[in-house]
Amino acid sequence: MTTPVLPAPPLLAGGRGPLSALTLQVIGAGRRGTGAHEELLRLAAARAADRGPVLEDDDVQLTLFLLYGLHYGWLGDLGDDLEWDLELLQVRQLLEGLHEAELRELAGTVPVPEPTARSVAQALFDLTAADDGPSLARYVARRATTEQALELLALRSIYTLREADAHSWAIPRLTGRAKAALVEIQADEYGSGHPGSMHSVLFATTMRGVGLDDTYPAYLDHAPAVVLASHNTMSLLGLHHRLRGAVVGHLAAFEMTSSIPNRYYRDGFARLGYGEEVTRYFAEHVEADAVHEQIAAHDLAGALAEQDRSLVPDIMLGAAMSLALDGFVGRHVLTAWEDGRSSLRRPLTAGPV
Ligand SMILES: [Fe+2]
Numbered sequence: 001m002t003t004p005v006l007p008a009p010p011l012l013a014g015g016r017g018p019l020s021a022l023t024l025q026v027i028g029a030g031r032r033g034t035g036a037h038e039e040l041l042r043l044a045a046a047r048a049a050d051r052g053p054v055l056e057d058d059d060v061q062l063t064l065f066l067l068y069g070l071h072y073g074w075l076g077d078l079g080d081d082l083e084w085d086l087e088l089l090q091v092r093q094l095l096e097g098l099h100e101a102e103l104r105e106l107a108g109t110v111p112v113p114e115p116t117a118r119s120v121a122q123a124l125f126d127l128t129a130a131d132d133g134p135s136l137a138r139y140v141a142r143r144a145t146t147e148q149a150l151e152l153l154a155l156r157s158i159y160t161l162r163e164a165d166a167h168s169w170a171i172p173r174l175t176g177r178a179k180a181a182l183v184e185i186q187a188d189e190y191g192s193g194h195p196g197s198m199h200s201v202l203f204a205t206t207m208r209g210v211g212l213d214d215t216y217p218a219y220l221d222h223a224p225a226v227v228l229a230s231h232n233t234m235s236l237l238g239l240h241h242r243l244r245g246a247v248v249g250h251l252a253a254f255e256m257t258s259s260i261p262n263r264y265y266r267d268g269f270a271r272l273g274y275g276e277e278v279t280r281y282f283a284e285h286v287e288a289d290a291v292h293e294q295i296a297a298h299d300l301a302g303a304l305a306e307q308d309r310s311l312v313p314d315i316m317l318g319a320a321m322s323l324a325l326d327g328f329v330g331r332h333v334l335t336a337w338e339d340g341r342s343s344l345r346r347p348l349t350a351g352p353v
């Protein structure tokens, strides 16, 4: 097994504000920090007391992303020493409180169906069908320039190079039919025993095929707060047993809004002249997610509702959170593109950090 490559020094050097700068410093120093942990905790407590919005706050979202990164393993040996550091866990908890509160507000009021598999699946399909968020996928199919299409891949790489990992945190938190259904979906995401078919690997091939760097997280510095917020939300939901209903609803909505957009993405990259090597990731999802959405709606979310009716509101809430964040990211990107700007914090053409 290979050790994850440590982030390049510039990643560890550049924060987006006091919290993330100090977090990077703490991670860089490992256990040998000199009071920086306590200072970070003090800063986080002050930020939590301030209660301002965080979903578009670069400093907070990068900090959360780095703290979750300790659990995913991409920080390599640096993360190993700090994964269960008490102060860092406290910092995470403080920021998560702000993040979750704003997310619940953003998701709004959700319908709460009867606790039967049929009703919950139908309510999820109704919710996703009613979603009128902006369609990045349609834009890519018809109008995106090559540079914009590459921006999209860079943005998506934050999640997709680690595809499925965030929802996998939920596996040990479920039981019975719901657990079996989640594992069935995730097995497919992880290539059904074939490493080359893992969706993250297919996406890495797409990135290399267009000339982008597929190491993780090469485009972290390019990714705006809303993209990090989207990934942080999955990590938040997946890593808390009390939120297991929400992570299931999130995954269901994620799968239900994937098949058709991926057809548009495939068409868009084909329109721009890219071949099968680049479009395979998207083509694979046209097929796979048409199946996954059925399993997710009926066998995962529906079964979970029948196992524990008290989770129905959270299942719907998780779905609403997924749709709301998708809309948030979509609006961010399309507004930038319509204005003739890059949707990234700095354009890809600016070269390496
Ligand atoms: Fe996938």
Ligand SMILES: [Fe+2]
Pocket (backbone or CB within 6 Å): 189, 255, 288, 289, 292
């Ligand atoms: Fe899927």
